[in-house]
Amino acid sequence: MRQFFRSHARNLRASVLIAVLVSAFVSVYLTDFAHRHDEHLREDAKRKQGETEASFNKRKERLEKVERIFYRQHYGWEPWENFELKLYDLRFRSRGGVEARDDIVIFAIDNESFEQVGVFPWPRRVYGEAARRLAIAGAKVIAFDVLFDTPQDPEEDAQFRKGLLASHGKVILSADIDEKEKSTAGNISSVSSVALPIPELEEAAWDIGVTKVVKDSDSFVRSYTVYLERHEPADTPSGSAWNVYPSFVASVAGKYLGISPDQLRTGLKKGLMRNSRVYLLNRHQDRRRSLHGYNTLINFAGPATHFQTLSFYEAIDPSAKTDQMLKTVVKDKIVLIGASAEILHDLFPTPYMERGNTPGIEIHANALQTILSGDYVRVTPPWLNECIIFLMSIVTAIVTVFISKPVSSLATIFDARLSFRVKNSRIGIYGLAWFLMYLGGGFFPPAVIYFLCGFYAFTQHNLWLPMGYTLVAIMLTYLFCVVYMFLTEEQEKKKMFGRFQRFVAPSVLTQIMAHPTEEYPRPRRVEATLVFTDLQGFTTLSEANEPEVVVAVLNEYIDRMASIIFKYQGTIDKYIGDAIMVIFGAPVPFPDHAERAIRSAVEMQEECAKFREYGRSQGWPDFYMRIGVHTGEPMVGSIGAKDRLDYTAIGDDVNLASRLEGLNKQYHSWIMCSSLTYERVKDVVIAEYVPAAQVKGKTHAVDVYKVYGLQESGRRDDFWGEGADAKAPKPAEAAGEEKPGIVS
Numbered sequence: 001m002r003q004f005f006r007s008h009a010r011n012l013r014a015s016v017l018i019a020v021l022v023s024a025f026v027s028v029y030l031t032d033f034a035h036r037h038d039e040h041l042r043e044d045a046k047r048k049q050g051e052t053e054a055s056f057n058k059r060k061e062r063l064e065k066v067e068r069i070f071y072r073q074h075y076g077w078e079p080w081e082n083f084e085l086k087l088y089d090l091r092f093r094s095r096g097g098v099e100a101r102d103d104i105v106i107f108a109i110d111n112e113s114f115e116q117v118g119v120f121p122w123p124r125r126v127y128g129e130a131a132r133r134l135a136i137a138g139a140k141v142i143a144f145d146v147l148f149d150t151p152q153d154p155e156e157d158a159q160f161r162k163g164l165l166a167s168h169g170k171v172i173l174s175a176d177i178d179e180k181e182k183s184t185a186g187n188i189s190s191v192s193s194v195a196l197p198i199p200e201l202e203e204a205a206w207d208i209g210v211t212k213v214v215k216d217s218d219s220f221v222r223s224y225t226v227y228l229e230r231h232e233p234a235d236t237p238s239g240s241a242w243n244v245y246p247s248f249v250a251s252v253a254g255k256y257l258g259i260s261p262d263q264l265r266t267g268l269k270k271g272l273m274r275n276s277r278v279y280l281l282n283r284h285q286d287r288r289r290s291l292h293g294y295n296t297l298i299n300f301a302g303p304a305t306h307f308q309t310l311s312f313y314e315a316i317d318p319s320a321k322t323d324q325m326l327k328t329v330v331k332d333k334i335v336l337i338g339a340s341a342e343i344l345h346d347l348f349p350t351p352y353m354e355r356g357n358t359p360g361i362e363i364h365a366n367a368l369q370t371i372l373s374g375d376y377v378r379v380t381p382p383w384l385n386e387c388i389i390f391l392m393s394i395v396t397a398i399v400t401v402f403i404s405k406p407v408s409s410l411a412t413i414f415d416a417r418l419s420f421r422v423k424n425s426r427i428g429i430y431g432l433a434w435f436l437m438y439l440g441g442g443f444f445p446p447a448v449i450y451f452l453c454g455f456y457a458f459t460q461h462n463l464w465l466p467m468g469y470t471l472v473a474i475m476l477t478y479l480f481c482v483v484y485m486f487l488t489e490e491q492e493k494k495k496m497f498g499r500f501q502r503f504v505a506p507s508v509l510t511q512i513m514a515h516p517t518e519e520y521p522r523p524r525r526v527e528a529t530l531v532f533t534d535l536q537g538f539t540t541l542s543e544a545n546e547p548e549v550v551v552a553v554l555n556e557y558i559d560r561m562a563s564i565i566f567k568y569q570g571t572i573d574k575y576i577g578d579a580i581m582v583i584f585g586a587p588v589p590f591p592d593h594a595e596r597a598i599r600s601a602v603e604m605q606e607e608c609a610k611f612r613e614y615g616r617s618q619g620w621p622d623f624y625m626r627i628g629v630h631t632g633e634p635m636v637g638s639i640g641a642k643d644r645l646d647y648t649a650i651g652d653d654v655n656l657a658s659r660l661e662g663l664n665k666q667y668h669s670w671i672m673c674s675s676l677t678y679e680r681v682k683d684v685v686i687a688e689y690v691p692a693a694q695v696k697g698k699t700h701a702v703d704v705y706k707v708y709g710l711q712e713s714g715r716r717d718d719f720w721g722e723g724a725d726a727k728a729p730k731p732a733e734a735a736g737e738e739k740p741g742i743v744s
Contacts, residue, residue, distance in 0.1 A: 010488075011401045011404070011484075011485065011488065012397075012398065012401050014484055014488075015397035015398065015400060015401050015477075015481045015484065016394060016397055016398075018397060018477060018480045018481055018484065019390070019393035019394045019396065019397040019477045019481075020390070020393070020394075022393050022473055022476045022477045022480065023386070023389045023390040023393040023394075023473055023477075025476075026389055026393075026469055026470075026472055026473040026476070027385075027386045027389055027390075029080045029469060030382075030385055030386065030389065030466055030469045031382060032081075033080065033081050033084060033466075033469065034379075034382050034385070078217050080468065080469065080472065081216070081217050081218075082217060082218050083468040083471075083472070084466065084467065084468030084469055085216055085217075085218060085220065085222070085468075086218075086468075087454075087467045087468045087471075088222065088351065088464060088467075088468075089220070089222075089351035089352075089353070091454070091455055091458040091459070091464075092300055092351035092352060093351065093352065093354065094455060094459070095458065095459045096302075097301055097302025097303065097306055097352075098301050098302065099301070100301045100302065100306050100307045100308070100365075100369065101301075101307075101369050101372065101373070102308070102333075103140075103332070103333045103334055104307055104308070104333065104334050104336065104365050104368060104369060105139075105307075105308050105309075105310070105329060105330055105333050105334065105335050105336070106307050106308065106309040106310070106335075106336050106337075106338070106340075106361055106362060106365055107130070107309075107310050107311070107312045107314065107315045107335060107336070107337045108309050108310070108311060108312060108338070108339070108340035108341075108359065108361065109146075109312045109337070109338065109339045109340065109341060109344065110311055110312070110339075110340045110341050111341050111343075112311045112313065113311045113312040113313040113341075114341065116311070116313035116317065116320075117312070117313050117316070120341075120343075120344070123152075123153070123156045123159075124148070124152055124153075124156040124157055124159065124160035125155075125156050125159035125160060125163075126316060127144060127146070127148075127160050127163065127337075128159045128160040128161070128162055128163025128164065128166075129159075129163060129316045130142075130163070130312070130315040130316050130337065131144075131160075131163040131164055131166065131167045131170075131171055132162075132163045132166045132167065133315055133316060133323070133326060134167070134170075134315055134326070134330055134335050135166060135167035135168060135170050136323065137323060137326040137327040137329070137330050137331060138327050138330060138331035138332060139170060139330040139331070139332075139333060139334070139335045140170065140255075140256060140332050140333060140334060141170055141172060141252055141255045141256050141334045141335065142167060142170050142171045142172070142335045142337070143171070143172040143173075143174075143209070143248065143251075143252045143334070143335065143336050143337065143364075144171065144172070144173055144174060144337050144338070145174050145211055145248060145336065145337060145338030145339070145360060145361050145364060146174065146337065146338065146339075147174055147175070147176055147195060147197075147211075148160070148173060148197045148198060148201050149175070149176070149195040149196060149197060149198065150198070151198050157198065157200060157201070158200075160201060161200050161201060161204045164201065164204035164205055165204050169206045170206060170255070171204075171205045171206055172205065172206060172207055172208070172209050172248070172251045172252050172255060173197045173201060173202065173205040173207075173208055173209075174197075174208070174209055174210070174211045174248050175194065175195060175196045175197065175208045175209065175210050175211070175245070176194075176195040176210065176211060176212070177193070177194050177195070177210050177212060177228055177230060177245060177291060178193050178195075194230070194245075196208060206255055206261070207246070207251045207254070207255065207261045207264070208245075208246075208251065209246055209247055209248030209249065209250060209251030209252065210225070210227075210228055210245045210246070210247050210248060211247070211248045211360070211364070212225045212228065212247065212293060213348065213360065213363075214293070214295055215348075218349075219348075219349060220348075220349045220350060220351070220353070221298070221348045221349065221350050221358075221363055222297060222298060222350070222351065223281065223295040223296065223297055223298065224247065224249060224295060224296055224297075224298050224363070224367040224370075225247050225293040225294065225295050226246075226247055226249075226250050226268065226278055226280060226294050226295065226296050226371075227244055227245060227246050227247055227250055227265075227268040227269075227293075227294055228244070228245045228247070228291060228292065228293045228294070229242045229243070229244055229245075229291070229292050229294075230242070230243055230245060230290060230291050231290045231291070244265040244268055244269055246261075246264055246265060246268060247367075248364055249364050249367045249368045249371060250264065250268060250273070250371070251264065252334060252336070252364075252368055253273060253368060253371045253372055254273070256334055256372070257273065257274050257372075259273070259274055268294075273371060276374055277374075278296065278371065279296055279376035279378060280294045280295065280296055281294075281295045281296060281297065281379065296367075296370070296371075296376060297370075297376065297377035297378075297379070297464070298350075298363065298366050298367045298370055298377075299366070299369070299370045299373075299375050299376060299377045299462060300350060300351055300352060300366045301366055301369055302352065303350075303352035303354075303355035303356070303358065304352070304355060304356050304357065304358045304359065304362060305362075306362070306366075307362060307365045307366075308329075309340075309362075310329065312337060314326075315335075315337075334368065336361050336364055336365055336368075337361070338359065338360060338361025338364065339359060339360065339361065340359035340361060340362070346359055346360040346361070347359055347360070348360060348363060350363065350366075375462060376462065377458075377462050377463075377464055378462060378463055378464065379463075379464045380463065380464070380465060380466070385465075385466045385469075388465065388466065388470055389466070389469065389470050389473045392446055392450055392470050392473060392474050393473050393474065393477040395446050396442065396443070396446045396447075396474045396477040396478050396481070397477055397481050399441070399442055399445060399446060400438065400441075400442035400477075400478055400481040400482060400485065401481070401485070403437075403438070403441040403442055404485055406441070407434060407437045407438055407441060408434070410433070410437055411433040411434040411437060414429060414433040418433075435482075438478075438482050438485075439478075442478050442481070442482065443474065443475060443478040446474050447471055447474050447475070450467070450470055450471070450474070451467065451471070453465070454467040454470075523635050523636065523637030523638065523639055524635065524636065524637055525633050525634070525635055525636075526585065526586045526589065526633065526634070526636050527585060527589075527593075527631075527632075527633050528583050528584060528585035528586045528593055528631070528632070528633075528634060528636060528649070529583075529584040529585055529593045529594045529596070529597040529629060529630070529631045529677060530581070530582070530583060530584075530597075530629070530630050530631075530632070530634065530649060530653060530654055530657035531570070531580075531581070531582040531583075531584065531597050531600065531601060531627060531628070531629050531657065532579065532580070532581055532582075532627070532628045532657050532658045532660070532661040533561070533579060533580045533582075533601075533604065533625055533626070533627050533661065534578065534579045534625070534626050534661055534662075535557065535578035535579070535608075535623055535624075535625055536623065536624040536625070536626065537620075537621045537622050537623040537624060538554075538577070538578040538623065540621045541553060541620055541621050544621075553615070553620060554577075554578060556611070557578065557611060557623070558575065558580070560607050560611055561580060561604050561607065561608075564600055564603045564604050564607060565580075565582050565600055565604075567600070567603075568584070568596040568597070568599055568600040568603075569584075569588070569590065569596065570582045570583065570584045570596065570597070570600055571583040571584070571586060571587065571647075573647070573648050573649060574646070574648065581649075581654075581658075582597070582600070583634075583636060583649050584596045584597040584600070586636040586649070587636070587647070593631070594629075594631045594677050594680035594681050595680065595681050595684055597629050597631075597677070598629060598671075598673065598677070598681045598684060598685055598707065598710075599684075599710070601627045601629055601671050601707070602671070602685075602707070602709060602710055602716070604625065604627065605625060605627070605670055605671065605716070605720040606716070606719075606720075608623060608624070608625040608720070609719055609720055609722065611623060612624070612723075622723055622724070624670070624720070624721060624724055625670065625720075626661055626662075626664040626665065626669075626670060626671075626672075627661060627664070627670065627671045627672070628657050628658060628659065628660030628661030628662070628663065628664070628671075628672055628673075629657065629660065629671065629672070629673040629674070629677050629707075630653055630656045630657035630660055630673065630674040630676065630677055631653075631674065631676045631677040631680060632651070632652075632653025632656070632657075632676065633651075633653065634649040634650060634651040634653045634654050635649065635650050635651050636648075636649045656674065656695065656698070656702070657674075659695045659696050659698070660672045660673065660674060660695070660704060662696070663693060663695060663704065667690060667693075667706060669688075669706035669707075669717070670707075670717055670720045670721055671706070671707035671708075671717075671720075672690075672704055672705065672706055672707065673687070673704065673705050673707055674702065674703075674704055674705075675702070675703040675704065675705065677705075678705045683711075684710060684711060684712075685705075685707050685708075685709070685710060685711065686707070686708045686709045686710065686711055686714070686715050687705040687706060687707045687708060688705060688706040688708065689703070689705055690703070690704045690705060690706060691703055
């Protein structure tokens with residue numbers, strides 16, 4: 001691990017810096033999201049002690065500007081917020097519904113009720129009758145999500161009041177509070193209005209609850225206002241003060257738990273419902289506004305119709321539900337009465353939107369179950385959210401760097417095996433494989449792990465981890481790190497290309513550049529096969545022709561030989577006049593480097609014969625090639641002075657390969673290989689064993705083989721030397737010894 005961090009220090013530093021910048025950027029948007037329901041400034045815009053009027057106005061103007069920019073004109077915040085919210089909804093759908101409380105019953109004002117009762121709106125005596133019958137049936141709380149803020153027929157209002165009184169303090173009525181902004185002389189202020197039930201109904205009810213729907217930016221309902229604080233004007237009975245208005249659900253829960261209206265308001269200001277803590281998302285108050293709501297997240301039990309629901313007319317029609325039947329349904333339970341008919345436009349999208357919109361009255365039921373059960377959906381604090389984003393960005397950056405070498409190696413393998421040619425043009429998939437594997441290895445592991453952690457925290461602990469913003473941070477960190485790695489790799493590839501383009505086959509060069517972080521130039525001992533070639537007849541050409549002709553002939557010859565060498569993915573170490581030194585098995589190792597070398601040597605001889613025939617037509621002298629092949633473990637890498645390095649091979653194995661090329665003259669052969677090479681290719685070649693050959697520079701004789709061709713194509717040495725001068729007697733024949741046998 002220490003070696004990994006040392007070798008990737010530069011990439012790690014850059015990637016961590018990218019992660020820090022990305023996490024800081026995303027945290028700004030996450031802060032905006034966390035305060036999406038807060039209507040406050042970070043600093044109260046009220047005059048401080050000793051502050052002048054001018055200073056106060058200047059500070060107030062600055063704070064208002066901050067609010068406008070940060071909370072209202074924050075560019076691009078909606079896609080981020082919507083992404084987070086949709087992932088929140090997905091967690092509900094994946095979790096599935098939970099059991100609805102059996103002490104909550106809904107009597108819905110639906111289409112069936114319209115058919116039985118008549119055209120809406122109904123006479124208020126209808127609601128009075130419902131309250132009376134439900135109270136007699138033993139309902140513990142009867143709550144109307146219907147606004148009765150304007151007088152109607154006095155007789156009807158009286159009948160409704162009579163029904164409320166008959167319920168003996170079991171009825172909760174709804175109210176509405178709204179806030180609007182107004183601009184006066186360039187100053188923006190807020191004015192709130194309250195729509196309460198008419199006084200005679202308000203007095204007859206146990207309490208009043210505000211039905212204020214909280215919508216997110218995508219118009220979905222996920223939160224609920226537990227209570228509101230309204231700054232009452234000075235001309236109201238209570239005078240200039242901040243009064244608490246419980247929500248519809250809070251009033252219902254308070255009545256059900258036996259809390260008086262005054263105790264309920266006092267407790268809500270402390271965040272308590274009797275002795276239980278009410279989990280609130282926001283606890284801030286902006287004194288410049290006249291109204292502020294305190295919200296909690298609704299832990300939805302399920303989609304629409306999840307709670308026990310009956311038609312409203314069943315509460316007033318004895319023929320539909322007798323008193324005994326009604327008692328069986330509602331005794332000691334909470335009865336919620338509200339609209340579910342689509343024509344009344346009290347339907348809202350919720351996290352279970354795929355099952356249709358949810359009626360407002362059922363949203364109240366879900367919020368009521370959340371409060372009564374205390375099973376709140378909680379959110380992590382802002383500081384922890386920022387730490388999570390920072391941590392996941394850092395992890396993504398390190399993982400992206402960590403997989404760089406495996407990705408390059410695998411991409412090279414896929415590219416080598418799946419590439420194809422179209423009209424002699426190679427179509428590789430290295431870039432595609434590189435990107436997909438970086439995506440699968442750099443982005444998906446941290447993203448999927450965090451995604452699963454977020455789901456686990458929600459389904460098992462009702463904890464909302466910021467998933468969308470964190471995934472965006474992971475994605476941005478991944479993308480920027482990959483871009484950085486790509487650019488860095490491209491720079492390394494250019495360096496590699498400059499080092500190797502003259503020496504290796506394009507396919508080998510592709511693999512080298514696919515591993516820019518590999519220290520290929522560093523000298524190291526490798527197993528490889530070395531090939532030396534020399535051209536007989538080139539000296540004669542040089543003596544008889546101008547240098548321009550000699551260069552043209554040499555280039556033609558080298559082009560032909562290099563194409564064969566590159567075909568078998570050899571590395572050209574150097575050109576020494578007409579001689580060529582080739583390495584097979586380095587810098588990219590091949591397990592069959594000996595066979596590649598032999599096949600390359602045979603094919604070069606075949607090409608040399610064709611080149612000789614072509615040269616005769618040009619008036620050139622005959623060219624014959626001698627080749628020496630040896631397999632060993634030379635030192636291969638960049639060797640030389642500090643500012644002048646060459647990629648080459650050194651060692652005794654190099655000298656032996658060179659001597660074998662020269663030994664061809666003594667034995668009148670065209671390709672000669674060492675016994676180490678022959679042992680690796682004996683199933684491929686046709687060769688003659690030469691025991692105990694004395695090689696210049698060696699104190700002991702070595703066993704070598706004269707290569708005559710490949711088994712698949714037969715013996716070809718006569719063709720390689722066709723037209724050469726008459727051969728001198730071979731040493732073995734001159735001594736009267738038996739000719740060594742040809743092995744194949």
